[in-house]
Amino acid sequence: MFELRDSGLFYTPTTDSESRFLCGPIQVLGISRGDNGTKDYGLLVEWKNLDGICIRKLIPRRRIMNEKSNFVKELLLDTGLVISSRKGVWEPIISYLIQARPKQRYKSSNQAGWLNNSFVTPSWCVSNGSEKVIYSGNKSNEFLSTSGTLSGWQKEIGSLCINNPILAFTVCVGLSAPLLHWLNWPSSGVHLFGKSKISKTTILILAASLYSGTNFYYTWRATENGLEATAVEHNDLLLCLDELHQAPPEVVDQSIYTLANGLSKMRSNKTITQDDIKNWRLLYLSTGEMGLEEKLAPIQKGVKAGQEIRFLEVPVQRKYGAYDELYCHKTMNDFSDSIWKAIKENHGTVMPKWIEYLSSIGDLSGLLAYRVHELRDKWQISKDNNHGSQVLEAAKRFALFGVAGEIAISAGLMPWPKGCGEHSAKIAFDSWLEMRGSSNDSEDEKLLKEIPIALKRWRNKLLPEGQPLNDNYGYALDSDGKQAWLLTRQAFLEGLSIKYKQQISQAVKFMEEKSWMETSEGRDTFKRVVDGGPKGGRYYKVIPHRITEELALDEALSRAAFPC
Numbered sequence: 124m125f126e127l128r129d130s131g132l133f134y135t136p137t138t139d140s141e142s143r144f145l146c147g148p149i150q151v152l153g154i155s156r157g158d159n160g161t162k163d164y165g166l167l168v169e170w171k172n173l174d175g176i177c178i179r180k181l182i183p184r185r186r187i188m189n190e191k192s193n194f195v196k197e198l199l200l201d202t203g204l205v206i207s208s209r210k211g212v213w214e215p216i217i218s219y220l221i222q223a224r225p226k227q228r229y230k231s232s233n234q235a236g237w238l239n240n241s242f243v244t245p246s247w248c249v250s251n252g253s254e255k256v257i258y259s260g261n262k263s264n265e266f267l268s269t270s271g272t273l274s275g276w277q278k279e280i281g282s283l284c285i286n287n288p289i290l291a292f293t294v295c296v297g298l299s300a301p302l303l304h305w306l307n308w309p310s311s312g313v314h315l316f317g318k319s320k321i322s323k324t325t326i327l328i329l330a331a332s333l334y335s336g337t338n339f340y341y342t343w344r345a346t347e348n349g350l351e352a353t354a355v356e357h358n359d360l361l362l363c364l365d366e367l368h369q370a371p372p373e374v375v376d377q378s379i380y381t382l383a384n385g386l387s388k389m390r391s392n393k394t395i396t397q398d399d400i401k402n403w404r405l406l407y408l409s410t411g412e413m414g415l416e417e418k419l420a421p422i423q424k425g426v427k428a429g430q431e432i433r434f435l436e437v438p439v440q441r442k443y444g445a446y447d448e449l450y451c452h453k454t455m456n457d458f459s460d461s462i463w464k465a466i467k468e469n470h471g472t473v474m475p476k477w478i479e480y481l482s483s484i485g486d487l488s489g490l491l492a493y494r495v496h497e498l499r500d501k502w503q504i505s506k507d508n509n510h511g512s513q514v515l516e517a518a519k520r521f522a523l524f525g526v527a528g529e530i531a532i533s534a535g536l537m538p539w540p541k542g543c544g545e546h547s548a549k550i551a552f553d554s555w556l557e558m559r560g561s562s563n564d565s566e567d568e569k570l571l572k573e574i575p576i577a578l579k580r581w582r583n584k585l586l587p588e589g590q591p592l593n594d595n596y597g598y599a600l601d602s603d604g605k606q607a608w609l610l611t612r613q614a615f616l617e618g619l620s621i622k623y624k625q626q627i628s629q630a631v632k633f634m635e636e637k638s639w640m641e642t643s644e645g646r647d648t649f650k651r652v653v654d655g656g657p658k659g660g661r662y663y664k665v666i667p668h669r670i671t672e673e674l675a676l677d678e679a680l681s682r683a684a685f686p687c
């Protein structure tokens with residue numbers, strides 16, 4: 124029989140024996156189990172140590188009984204629980220723990236993030252439902268810290284974002300990280316770049332202050348060997364990465380896809396199980412002195428279209444470095460120093476309240492989808508306005524940042540006037556679009572640059588109908604004073620510098636939509652048997668005069684220069 128007294132835990136083996144002291148005060152407050160209720164059971168245990176400090180830990184049940192209970196013994200001894208020196212004292216203590224049946228139940232997760240409508244982190248949890256939630260993972264690295272009050276953060280930090288759109292934008296990005304889950308969007312990042320000494324790290328830690336203190340960020344270099352583990356820790360949270368230039372270009376190239384994929388690699392291990400594969404969904408905020416194109420140049424890799432959307436680059440150059448308003452400070456550095464000081468005193472108070480507010484919204488998924496679509500329409504970003512699919516996708520993400528800011532304003536969490544979040548997101552999107560230089564998809568923009576060169580190549584190697592092709596590119600056929608060019612596959616590829624098969628259909632689709640090409644039979648090609656040509660008669664039919672007219676090119680480029 125066990126008896127818990129103020130002085131500790133006592134054990135009476137039989138009714139006629141005296142009580143024995145086992146250890147200091149210790150009790151099981153609740154039982155946890157995984158979301159599906161069939162595994163990952165644990166005990167929430169509380170005890171007082173030698174100095175009277177109350178310690179509370181969630182201990183997996185499997186670690187209480189296995190390996191001669193060494194894990195529990197070392198944990199209790201190391202944290203200062205008073206233990207009787209009697210022989211055999213551990214067996215009744217372990218029995219006391221494992222037999223406990225407290226009424227309190229918890230749903231647990233060993234990873235930070237959403238658990239239904241609730242949210243767990245190693246440092247705090249928000250329960251929204253009939254059952255409380257608790258974090259069951261490794262709490263050795265509780266990277267979310269809190270200092271000050273929410274009102275203190277709003278007054279000393281949040282208010283500085285007014286008239287400072289880059290500051291407001293980074294806060295909106297930080298607020299958006301837990302929203303990806305509800306939209307079922309993959310992970311992605313925002314990269315803020317500009318010349319050195321313009322306070323890029325300061326605006327990074329300002330966004331981080333939503334979650335924690337001035338140490339809530341990593342350098343790109345520091346994550347080189349542990350990126351997956353870091354991503355798992357930051358599931359549904361913001362990941363802050365500073366100093367892009369410190370990481371090797373090969374690492375940056377691969378990391379963008381690693382973070383976006385949200386799935387850890389399969390390891391070479393005979394005992395690997397499905398549980399060993401880790402998932403994450405996050406937003407990361409990156410800073411550096413250079414953009415991705417410049418970063419990858421030394422390894423002769425261009426920026427892929429997919430990377431452009433996964434890694435949204437926003438140039439940072441405002442009136443005073445990253446700032447538009449210095450709030451009575453004489454210099455940019457003075458203002459930055461004041462931000463660092465304010466964050467050390469006030470941080471980590473926004474996110475628990477933000478999550479609490481979000482979890483109370485009935486149809487959060489529907490609300491976000493509607494508001495994002497509404498804002499993108501307000502910005503007039505659509506296919507009807509000749510915006511490519513990549514720009515549409517990017518605009519969707521920038522719109523989410525704006526929506527997050529506006530929701531936080533309406534919730535009373537951001538001390539900003541209405542419209543501040545939306546305005547900052549639009550400024551960032553316009554900067555991204557201006558830097559990109561075109562609203563076309565990257566592949567289409569590359570194609571537009573190649574087409575004038577291709578016209579010159581094609582026109583010099585085309586033949587009139589009736590001549591054998593040999594090594595020529597195809598035929599130029601006259602119709603009502605205009606020409607249509609029937610190009611061989613090889614000619615089409617060489618003219619547009621197409622290297623890969625998937626690029627053929629992309630090029631044909633783009634040119635066909637502009638009426639620069641014609642196809643037949645539901646294929647990329649046009650079938651017509653031409654005297655002198657191959658029997659199959661399949662070509663790529665280009666209408667050159669439509670190209671020269673739309674692109675304002677020399678009309679001569681639309682007519683073949685038949686070889687003598």
